[in-house]
Amino acid sequence: MSDPVLPPSAHAGWPGKGLIAWFVSNPVAANLLMILFLLGGAITAFTMQTEVFPTLQPRTVQVAVIYPGATPGDVEDSITRRIEEAVIGLEGVDRVRSVASEGRGTVTVELQDFADAQVVKDDVETAVSAIADFPPADAEQPQIRVPQPVTTILTFALTGPVDEAALREAGSRLERDMLAEDGISTVRLRGVRALEISISVSEDALREYGLTFTEVADAVRAASVDLSGGEIRTRSGDILLRTNARRETGDEFANIILRSSETGARVRLGDVAVINDGFEEDPLISRFNGQPAVFIDVQTQGSEDLLGVRNAAIAFAETASLPPGVALEMVVDQSQVFRDRISLLARNAIIGFTLVFLLLVLVLDLRLAFWVSMGVPISFLGGFALFGMAGVTLNFITTFGLIVVLGIVVDDAIVVGENTDRERQKGRSEEEAAIAGVTGVAAPVLVGVLTTMAAFGPLIFSGGTFGEITRPIPIVVISILAVSLIEAFFILPSHLAHGGHWSRGPLARIQDKVAQILTAFAEGTVSRWAHFAARMRWLVAAAGIAILILVMTLATSGIVRFVFFPAIESEQITADISLPDGAPFTATRNAAEQMIAAAESIQREYAETGEPVFKSIEATIGGRTSLFGGPGSSSTTTIASNAAQIQIQLTPSADRTTSSSELESLWRERTGQLAGVEQLSIISSAGPQDADIAYELSHPENEALEAAVRQLADWLAEIDGVSEIEDGLDIGKRQLNFTLTPAGEAAGLTPRDVARQVRQAFFGEEVQRIQRGSDELRVFVRYPEEERVGLSELGDLRIRTRDGESLPLSVAATITESRSYTRIERIDGRRIVEVTADVDEARLTPGEARARVESEMLPQLVDAYPELRWTLAGAGREQAEDFASLGRGLLIAIVIMYALLATQLRSYIQPLIILIAIPFGIGGAILGHFILGYPLSFPSIFGMVALSGVVVNASIVLIDRYNLNVNERDMKAEDAIAEAAGRRFRPILVTTLTTALGLLPIIAEQSPQAQFLVPMAVSLGAGLVFASITILMLLPALVMIVDDVRASPLTSLAVMAGLVVALILLSVAGLIGLLVLLAVGGLIGWRVWRKRRLANA
Template sequence: MIGSTNILNSGGQINLGDERIILEPTGNFNSVEDIREMLITVGGGNQLVKLGDITTVSQGYIDPPTQRVRINGKDAISLHVNLKENANVIELGEEVNKVVFDWQKRIPVGLELTRVSSLDTYIDVKVNDFISNLMQSIGIVLAVMLIFLGIRTGFVIASLIPIVTIMTLMIMGLMNMGLNQVTLAALIMALGMLVDNAIVVAETIMVKMEQGIAKKQAAVEAFTELWMPLLISTLTTSAAFLAFYLSPTTMGDIVGPIFVVITIALLSSWIIALTVITTFCYLFIKVQPKGERKQSIIDRVINALKGKYKDLILVALRNKYKIIIGIFIAFFASLFGFGYIPFIFFPDSDRNMVTIDINLPEGYKIERTTEVVKKLEQYMSDSLKVNDKQKTGILDWSSYIGEGPESYDLGYSPDEPNSNYAHILVNTSSFNENVAVIERLDNFTFNSFPNADIKVGALGAGGSGTPIEIKVSGSNPDELSKISETIKQRLSSISGTKNVKDDWGPKSKKFLIKIDQNRAQTAGVSSSDIATSLQTVLDGFQTGEYREDDKSIPIIMRSSAGQQQSLASLETLNIYSQTSGKSVPLLQVASIEPQWQYSKIKRFDLRRTINITSELREGGNASAITAEITPWLDEQKKNVWTIGYEYEFGGDAKQSAESMGSVIGYLPISGFIIVLLLIIQFNSFRKMGMVVLTIPLGIIGVVIGLLTFREAFGFMPFLGVISLAGIVINNAIVLIDRMEIEQKDLGRSEQDAVIAACLQRFRPILLATFTTVLGLIPLYISGGEMWEGMAISIMIGLLFGTVITLLFIPSLYSALFKVSYKGYEFNEELLE
């Protein structure tokens, strides 16, 4: 009757002269009092009474609640603010702070507004840190220029840095690219590479001026000689990063801007080096002819190093095949060394934030979940909260019961709503306190809640999932559960695992109302009558909607609160027949039987699938654990499991395979572009092959660096490897191009041309290495765990890559072009 009375429907239209007028019947409830005053029939339709006389009509919240929010131990309401596309999160944070400050003055005493997650503050701090890192890197590169090249030449080359930086930022602005960790890190990575062009140009002009060539002529010849090889080396370096930009994965979206920023910076550097730096060299650099110039201390050091390098290169060229074989042996040894490097796809976030996920056994009431949360909150307040006596620990926390909050960080994904679930977001006094807080919370929850599944951990920086996840698919739930138990036992026995569980959980109880259809029909009740009566007594039955302003509020009819969720109430429950208007006892037409069922049955690709997951203990290695359990899984699938049951890895393993696999899938495009550019530059397959062979050799230094500094390999170090390949290619191109110039343009013999090119490019390559390596030190020290592995990969990899370039390229060149050094007498003029 409530639904048929409370209508909001059109009555049609009626003709009135030349018009058609809408008819609109009234009857919808305008207030709660209207519902109370509504007349209903009772006693077989012979008597009318007001609904409010026989029921209690009230307006309130859902009872029991489906979710609750608590902040610092007090009941609260949570408000989540999302960022629009291309909006500035820092500016949004400032606007939110203004609103919070304004409302703090308006709200009644006893209420307060608290920001529980401030991504804008974190990003603001990180961006400022990266700007500081960028300034430090610029200062370091400038210092290296001044020390190695002198005041005048150093300032000429260093002038490229602010010009290129400003050009890059302007172009980024035109492309709507903002400053963030990734774009600023790209600028830091590009610093050492972009001064390389200026160093090569200035060094070439200075050498020509030392040879007695006039300034203007020296500048013109340097421009003519270098514009093409420098452009090719710039484009090949940029092409190395192209795969990250093309990758359609989440990680591609994160690091893809590195390709754009580095491409803009390097092309800007190429333009400025060939125009502005060439002009500055003509205007400001003064070089005396050989023999007249007084050498500085740095010049003497460089010349001494060049002399040592000359001896080393002669030994290498006379034993070129041994050098080539030795370097390839070192390369394959480094591949073997990769097995000793732990794999972490993405490190934990460096935010001062800890999360707690609570899952009680399936079917637990939200009231019980709330009790667990309150007990945990009390422990945090008593033992971990920062106060006058305890200066470090937990600042504040927010608890979300029944349903997690909206996504507040890339490393967090909301779980499914459930009365047995809770999520607690904890803000600590500093990132360094996270480990201690996690350890104490882990111990407390383990000892206090033995029947609960509680995960305490840090946020993942890249949205990474569970370290170990195994998906098993099949048709029979019982068989899947049995397989899951054996996998959990095997996984728990492997060192380094903890919190091993599956996502179906233990079976939960339910009561089956078995209806005797013959007795029900005799009594005049239907299955629908029984279900409606049960729903009315227990959860409530929706009979209509009450409209208030622009909101629709469900009208729920249910029995008194004392009868809700009580098994005893079922035994005395009367079933009301919609047709006869009579009631019969439930036990007269049905029986109540307890039954166990799976709490959840999940599907993946339309197949029943159970996920077995595991966290890692301190020092645990996901890749090693995966490698250990894989043969056992294959054996189980082949010899134990029923046909049709399959497994696959998910979690970090799957995410890393998808992200890194996607990048690797686009590397052939980068490789094709690089090969094409090299053929254009050298018009020689052998010379192109020489450059390509140098690309993987940088891995030697990467492995040594990661093992020495005990860094894990993952997505960011992988980015470092690709970056290193671009830099090594750059050095190889410039070196081989110089060999051609020495031989074709200067008429030197093949033996002299190789050695002269190496000595000529020794200082520029050395300087480019120093500027890149030293310029990355601030990023390594202050960039956080996310950038440490990448910085180490580039820094140590480039140090070894430089040695390989200066020894491997000339050795390989002399081998491929059959340049013999037997009986060769070194021409001392090549050192001048």
């Protein structure tokens, strides 16, 4: 912030003068207030809840129905479509999205902003319960819930050369013991198969004993019961009655009697069936560094403290009792990200504080510099106390806000301190100088801080997920700025009023020399330029606007590209392998093992050079685990025989010279071609992983929808730089359909009879559920696996008629083949298909690719298929919503800033001159990205929003001093603006440099956790420096132009029209010069690169 000065009349009437004077005369009160901020903030900081991301309020209601063995089409017709019809249109519902997959239907009800999730949940429950004949007979009851955010903070691997059952049992015991620890509430096993008792009955055994599947299933149900029989009331008391014959193990089920004869002969279940008390049939292999493994995720939810849960979990792991040969290793520590961010903040705050202090020592007395610098810790700790009371936690987003405010928090103290020093130089006593120093700038300082608050304030009320995630940032910034204002008005003056001068000897001489240089430059060069700009105002204004246009052209022309999130090196590489649906598990395992072997070869190669790059290799074959990251993230394993995932944890970036992207490329190269793999995705960067291009297409006719989707996918493939195209047409497994033959109908069979017996034999009939510890175990009766592996076995299946006869399925029904979708998605009652693709940002940006799709391809599709509807999805939709929210916030902020400035300056026109600093600040931010080689990104834009509240303060300095010179000192306009520029140069320079120096350590930071902060710091630092310089050069011209327009509107308009041509010519000439400069720079760079390449060869 800079040093605006109001006319003496305005200063003298400032209402807080008496309170300021009281604090100046009562240093004990000032010190107690300072101690209150310091102690209160320290206590709050050490006791504040910590978490990776802010806990988000639930924004969805989810309805899930398990329908075992059902195809996606069956699930769509019987489950998801019926739920949609019931809940669409309920109050508070924004959108209804459903997914029908094999054996499961999920309907997600997305809420409108500020809707009450619990109220909507109650309405959904009422609507679903009113659906007639729902759910189908073989489906489970709907599970309706409001998903609560759960974050995985630690992952342990339980590994060793033991069998699956022993490893799972050890994991379950650790899970139970860990949950018994204080401070740990959520622990989950991952990479394990569900427990199951499978009763396999062969067709030969059924024939031999004259049994049917139904008889076997009914006998098991009847023999394994645990039922209450009421109670008997006796004189001695009530006695409960209970039949307890529940079977819980495979051996107990084997003793069930299926049939007994008059001679006493008994047929037991064990005589007829093979009973396997083990795991479900879907194969799943989990490995950690080549050994069998079970993974244990420690999670937080709600208001749980991240570091508290982490410490409790690690303490437990260090003393855990393990079976022989089994080891427990920590794989991932998500809290490390948070701790690295805190370390980054502390390190850069110390460096920035030191740089700011050294700068202030050059231009201010040592005591003044010290107490001005002390505004940083006082404001930060006092801010902790304020935003802690507002319910803000210490998290990833909060630290972002702390870093944003780091460079601007001392600006008001600098203004007060500099003005106090000026008053003391006039011969006032220390107490009088302190009081006059504050009251002389109190109103503009207040307005300056309020304009900065105004830039952030509207973000508090932003809607949607983005608004909720970023809400802590404005709260943190406003809290710290509020405390800094109190410190500058009441604590700092008391310290400046007592203690005398601290600068002595060489330091004092250096300060005098710096002061002489700054004064000479301000009164000479700066004042002369201001006179020149005032006289040549139209030309200077045109040149300034031309420069701004040229700088903006860097972004609009694509020279400075835009990416939503900057590429950040990750310390994890994740590979996802997908084979076609229905592919055998052996093919998936072979592909995964080929990738694992390639990774292990890289690991050995680097280890031999003394630079290990891999800490661990985790593999899940037969499933996929969700990635870490993002608000409310957790890890879940989806079982799929055609999928595999390999995660490599890298050593810290500081300990290796090879980047994660280079290791990713090497891994791809070593892996080579994977046989049968449909899709291979390898990710080595952090940040959002949504597809760069994503569109949802819908059409009433499925055939037309499929044709449109394929056409769009083909067109996308023709765009250079677009890859990883997914058409969303998940044509899944082969499907066999059964239709009764005349022979089947003659035998008295119905389609239901055939469907049930086929289901019993191949999927199995669930006969019981058993609770074994924390696991729910299912009991199935089905064919043995060897009788379910070929089409011939299917045709030989004996279908029983109601009179006890049987005939082969191939006789009873006609078998035809088709394809089933893997998943069917619907939005608001319309079936949709999502087309996605990724973009090589070295060739084009996602925005450029989406612009081409929406301007060329989608209109052609709509012409070809008139009923086709499309909507932006994925990252594009989120970005559009985020920028709309940010744009609304910036517009509101500018309106508030205008009102504040107009009130202070008592003018409608002058605030507009001040606000012109905003586009110049944005131009400076773009130029900073260009010079440092960074693309624009969302953090860059966020930095520009923060900049808009800071950059206007340099303009306030000149306009306020100009008003004082004209109104109070009766100076001519040109002399008044020239004197104002020279007089206020030093405070503008100091506040600009302190902000830039405070951000410099972040801009220079190379650690991965800082890379998404660097663009924000570049926007704020470069934008402020560029705007301050241009405002000093341009504002005198703008002020004089306003006076010209007031004096002679017609003449001014004629001059303005003539200069439009000059402006265009200047812009074109500048653009040509810029292109020539880029061409020359590119040629030089190419020649240097070629020379190095030849030298390396």
